[in-house]
Amino acid sequence: MNVPSQDVLITGARIYTVNSAFDVVEAMVVREGVIIAVGSRESLEHTYTIDHVVDLKGRMVYPGWIDPHCHFAAYGAQTREVDFTGAASFEECILRAKAFPANGKWLTGAGWNHSLWPDAQLPDKTILDRAFPDRPVFMMRADRHCALVNSTALALAGIDAQTHVDGGMVEIRDGQPTGILVDAAMKRMFDCMPVPDPSDRREALLAAQAACFGVGLTGVADAGLDLSDIQLMDQLHREGDLRMNIYAMINPNAEAKEFFHTRGPLKTDFLTATSFKYFTDGAIGSHGAWMQQPYLDAPGNCGLQFYRDEDLLAEAEENLKHGFQMNTHAIGDAANHQVLDIYGRVLKGRNDKRWRIEHAQVLLPGDIDKFGTFSIIPSVQTTHATSDMPWVESKLGKDRLVDAYATRRLMMQNGLIANGSDFPVESIDPLKGFYSAVTRQNEKGDPAGGFMPDERLTREEALRAMTSWAAYANFDDDRKGSLEPGKFADFVVTDEDIMRIPDADIPEVKVYATYIRGQQVYARENVS
Incomplete structure (x- = not known):
């Protein structure tokens, strides 16, 4: 049996279409996950038989935000690792690592940035070896192009003072690896870590x-x-x-x-x-x-x-x-x-x-x-x-x-x-x-x-x-990136207008709701 499609009216909003003219409208109609019309509420209700109305009560709507360069899968994996982001010193990194639940053979984490520490110096494995003498540890820098590892990890990867890696670097000091690996040298670690x-x-x-x-x-x-x-x-x-x-x-x-x-x-x-x-x-x-x-x-x-x-x-x-x-x-x-x-x-x-x-x-x-x-x-x-x-x-x-x-x-x-x-x-x-x-x-x-x-x-x-x-x-502009007829109904709702509020207030804006194909996938509170 065929179920008739429903026309949903999104209204009560300031909708930034981000079309070529950067038009701002007050309503749009969504059918089967696709925008079929934008404009005034009055004109859309006159033209279409509306089955359901979503009243956003004066909030702002933008095309769903797209991050054109990120590491989505790595972010997910990192939720299961030690987070060193914002650590004020290497000592704080060690404390976070020690406090992390001991799940699995390896201890892994990412996010430290020595450029923001008091001495601004790259750490080495000396303190790490004392804190973790037996368990292999892999700590990636915030840029994900550099990592610190301990002696146990170096031994498992077969890295020593004679190791040369094309496109990477094993830092050597006083004839021995310091534990700092840069770029392709980190692959030696990945190759010996357990596969999720x-x-x-x-x-x-x-x-x-x-x-x-x-x-x-x-x-x-x-x-x-x-x-x-x-x-x-x-x-x-x-x-x-x-x-x-x-x-x-x-x-x-x-x-x-x-x-x-x-x-x-x-x-x-x-x-x-x-x-x-x-x-x-x-x-x-x-x-x-x-x-x-x-x-x-x-x-x-x-x-x-x-x-x-x-x-x-x-x-x-x-x-x-x-x-x-x-x-x-x-x-x-x-x-x-x-x-x-x-x-x-x-x-x-x-x-x-x-x-x-x-x-x-x-x-x-x-x-x-x-x-x-x-x-x-x-x-x-x-x-x-x-x-x-x-x-x-x-x-x-x-x-x-x-x-x-x-x-x-x-x-x-x-x-x-x-x-x-x-x-x-x-x-x-x-x-x-x-x-x-x-x-x-x-x-x-x-x-x-x-x-x-x-x-x-x-x-x-x-x-x-x-x-x-x-x-x-992303070669996706035929379907995404703006709120226009024929494009997917992917959009985000906020309480504040990021196009008009003072600059200083922008970082504090929180998302009210997120929609994919016209379906709510996140809401701070229920949106009917």
Whole structure:
């Protein structure tokens, strides 16, 4: 028997459609999870037979927020690990680790940032060995490009003073490993850790989904997933447990390439896998970002180069041949220069391939214009600028900051920019990114006037960067990113108007409700 579809009227709201005209309306009609009309309540009630009315009583509605660069699966896994975020010292990290329930053989965690500690020095394994003489411990830095491990973990991974890792570093002091591993060196640890069972992976994904819904996220771009991760997400989507829209950036290993090159890009209502994700360097905080000149606080160290030009060019040509986006992590000025050069050689001019540079953090003079020349999408995280600002000058100096964190100039190249969070590196709350984009300040309001204030976005631009422009960067703008007829009814409701309240109030705004396909998936209180 066919059940007649119902028309649901969403009304009593200030609805930011984020369409091309940035129209604001008071009502919209949803049928079977899709928006069929927007406008005034009176006109919609006159045109449609309304079966149900949702009165939002004067609240604000926005397209569901999209994080165009994060680590959704890793966030879920981290909910089962020690959280070192905000630890004021290494000693506090040790206390948190000791207090964590002893489940499993390994003790793992992430989130520490030595740049914010009193001595600003990388820790070593000495104290860690005393606290955990027998249990292997793996503690990832906030940037997820560096980790501290103890002697037990080093022994299990077979790492010693003679270990050399391409694309990574094992820090050696006085002829012995200190326990600090950078970038590819961490893979030796991952290879000897127990593999989570399917039920744990499932629960981790659902935990990440719940956290996202609570802050208004209806879509995420997970920046680096193996084939098994993508297949599990697809399964959970089909079973109805996972309702988060996911844009999966594929790790370019042999298994994934064979699978996707044979079948082509994947696109379902909830899951998009149209891109391969590459890393060309590490991060500034752990001296892994590839710079043309050495770090000021690490003489002789220019960071890590992960690809030779000819190898990255071969990857780019392969992606073009098979019809995939290429999304490349580049933070240092040398890394960005390499990627821009390779992209330019393959793309040749303006295009609609939507290839992206993830982070695009430090650029050489003259390189910003290449984003426009070759239609390259900058996928940035404005909270990185406000998180890095207390210490980045001590590592790079003033001159290199002139063309760093260049949000507005990058946005002007193609008339759009994608602004994500990189969570769990930064806060999962997209309003933190919105706030940092429009103020260039941290949540304390520092510095007065903003960090590199000429790079601020307007509020409209900042909202687009986490809705319509983010959807465009994800090749999902035909279905998501704005509240228009024919698009999915994915939206978020707040009490306050983030487009009009004082700047200082933005970080305190909480989500009232989140909807996916017109169905409520989160509510602070019941919305009838």
